[in-house]
Amino acid sequence: MNVQSMGSPLFDTEPTDTREAIMQATYRALRTHGYAGLTIQRIGDEFPKSKSLLYHHYDGKDDLLLEFLSFMLERFEETIPDREYDDAHDHLTAIVDHAVPEDLDPERAEFRAAMVELRAQAASDTAYREHFTRNDRFFRDRFATVVARGVKEGTFREVDPDRVAAMVLATVHGAMQEEATTDGAETADVRGELRAYIESRLLPPDSPSGVVE
Amino acid sequence: MNVQSMGSPLFDTEPTDTREAIMQATYRALRTHGYAGLTIQRIGDEFPKSKSLLYHHYDGKDDLLLEFLSFMLERFEETIPDREYDDAHDHLTAIVDHAVPEDLDPERAEFRAAMVELRAQAASDTAYREHFTRNDRFFRDRFATVVARGVKEGTFREVDPDRVAAMVLATVHGAMQEEATTDGAETADVRGELRAYIESRLLPPDSPSGVVE
DNA sequence: TCCCATTGACTGAACGTTCATTCAACCCGT
DNA sequence: ACGGGTTGAATGAACGTTCAGTCAATGGGA
Numbered sequence: 165m166n167v168q169s170m171g172s173p174l175f176d177t178e179p180t181d182t183r184e185a186i187m188q189a190t191y192r193a194l195r196t197h198g199y200a201g202l203t204i205q206r207i208g209d210e211f212p213k214s215k216s217l218l219y220h221h222y223d224g225k226d227d228l229l230l231e232f233l234s235f236m237l238e239r240f241e242e243t244i245p246d247r248e249y250d251d252a253h254d255h256l257t258a259i260v261d262h263a264v265p266e267d268l269d270p271e272r273a274e275f276r277a278a279m280v281e282l283r284a285q286a287a288s289d290t291a292y293r294e295h296f297t298r299n300d301r302f303f304r305d306r307f308a309t310v311v312a313r314g315v316k317e318g319t320f321r322e323v324d325p326d327r328v329a330a331m332v333l334a335t336v337h338g339a340m341q342e343e344a345t346t347d348g349a350e351t352a353d354v355r356g357e358l359r360a361y362i363e364s365r366l367l368p369p370d371s372p373s374g375v376v377e
Numbered sequence: 378m379n380v381q382s383m384g385s386p387l388f389d390t391e392p393t394d395t396r397e398a399i400m401q402a403t404y405r406a407l408r409t410h411g412y413a414g415l416t417i418q419r420i421g422d423e424f425p426k427s428k429s430l431l432y433h434h435y436d437g438k439d440d441l442l443l444e445f446l447s448f449m450l451e452r453f454e455e456t457i458p459d460r461e462y463d464d465a466h467d468h469l470t471a472i473v474d475h476a477v478p479e480d481l482d483p484e485r486a487e488f489r490a491a492m493v494e495l496r497a498q499a500a501s502d503t504a505y506r507e508h509f510t511r512n513d514r515f516f517r518d519r520f521a522t523v524v525a526r527g528v529k530e531g532t533f534r535e536v537d538p539d540r541v542a543a544m545v546l547a548t549v550h551g552a553m554q555e556e557a558t559t560d561g562a563e564t565a566d567v568r569g570e571l572r573a574y575i576e577s578r579l580l581p582p583d584s585p586s587g588v589v590e
Numbered sequence: 591t592c593c594c595a596t597t598g599a600c601t602g603a604a605c606g607t608t609c610a611t612t613c614a615a616c617c618c619g620t
Numbered sequence: 621a622c623g624g625g626t627t628g629a630a631t632g633a634a635c636g637t638t639c640a641g642t643c644a645a646t647g648g649g650a
Contacts, residue, residue, distance in 0.1 A: 198501025200413065204610060214627050225610065277500045284497030286558035287490045288411025297559040304563070330566035331574070335544065338551030345499035346510040350517070353543035361544070365577045395599080417636060427601045438636065
């Protein structure tokens with residue numbers, strides 16, 4: 165055990181300033197009480213200073229929550245695998261394995277549940293909707309780039325990269341939502357079948373997974 | 378124009394009793410104000426009788442909302458295509474086209490948005506979670522049955538029906554969530570690629586879509 | 591047939607609590 | 621002694637809920 169005893173590497177690092185401390189407190193309050201129970205009071209309870217201080221740093225609840233959404237989306241986008249991969253198939257598989265993980269540690273599960281709760285607000289809140297529209301485009305573009313590379317280099321067949329990206333993103337979102345909102349989510353099945361989709365739909369007809377000619 | 382001037386066939390039919398009228402009012406309040414803004418006051422405003430009456434018919438807000446969830450899930454499950462189909466491929470395609478529709482009328486879009494908002498509550502509410510766990514199982518079983526038939530009759534390859542069902546359900550959920558929470562959802566791409574998945578993964582290697590030998 | 595006791599649907603006013611927000615005052619490093 | 625970070629107390633509005641009471645319909649006993 166170190167300075168911090170067992171906590172999220174994303175959110176239990178000592179905050180550099182008060183605003184970051186408030187973001188972390190908001191996250192804790194969200195995970196503890198859910199979005200419906202997310203009040204200024206509860207956020208105030210989750211960090212050492214007074215709740216009045218929140219109004220010194222933010223215009224109000226809406227302002228605070230909107231910045232919190234940006235804070236969350238930044239961290240969400242950062243986690244995507246993006247190092248150099250030998251070929252597009254490896255890269256795409258890494259993305260799928262990361263987005264539909266084999267065994268999801270509780271901490272990441274909580275983070276993803278928080279994302280699902282936040283996203284649902286976008287159904288009735290225009291500002292939230294704009295954020296998630298941008299976020300989806302970000303991931304779709306990233307996925308499409310990988311697929312396009314695969315097509316160009318001959319790793320993949322001549323598919324439409326945007327269509328494939330939209331499909332993968334939707335499946336990933338669905339898996340995430342199911343995992344966050346049910347007890348019996350068949351995540352392993354989705355991951356397995358998503359891999360099978362890539363092989364049967366993207367890989368050239370003759371190559372049975374990773375064959376070099 | 379008829380008795381009812383332009384409204385949801387699901388929710389603007391004249392309610393048979395007060396409890397059903399309350400369910401409809403709750404739906405209207407949810408769509409107007411979002412789940413976060415769903416209060417007893419607002420529900421009361423959406424139907425002609427007094428808000429006190431809500432407490433005569435339900436134990437309280439939680440009780441009312443839980444019954445509303447059942448009410449919504451029943452209607453959600455009813456809509457799945459289930460008439461007799463000539464073969465499993467037709468049936469599965471009908472399901473996909475229904476679940477990821479070509480042009481979604483605003484009324485169904487609202488209903489699906491409501492479902493997305495309700496589902497998100499399951500991330501922090503155990504009772505909601507149980508309902509959605511059951512609901513997912515319902516759809517997964519239905520899908521798996523269709524796939525299993527296709528495998529048995531030779532329409533499909535020897536895939537694992539449960540895995541395929543989990544994949545299709547996740548993709549459908551993702552498409553629904555994206556459509557409800559963003560402005561730029563690429564629903565057409567998802568539908569197209571989901572069809573392509575079925576063809577390249579489920580159909581026998583030689584048959585290029587719907588060939589009878 | 592009349593009357594009244596009983597019921598269930600329904601109402602308006604009120605309750606105590608919690609909500610987001612404000613503000614005068616205080617602390618403390620410069 | 622100045623100014624930004626910080627505080628506790630206070631505010632009115634909105635929340636879910638309660639409750640005494642009205643009203644129309646029902647059903648026996650006289």
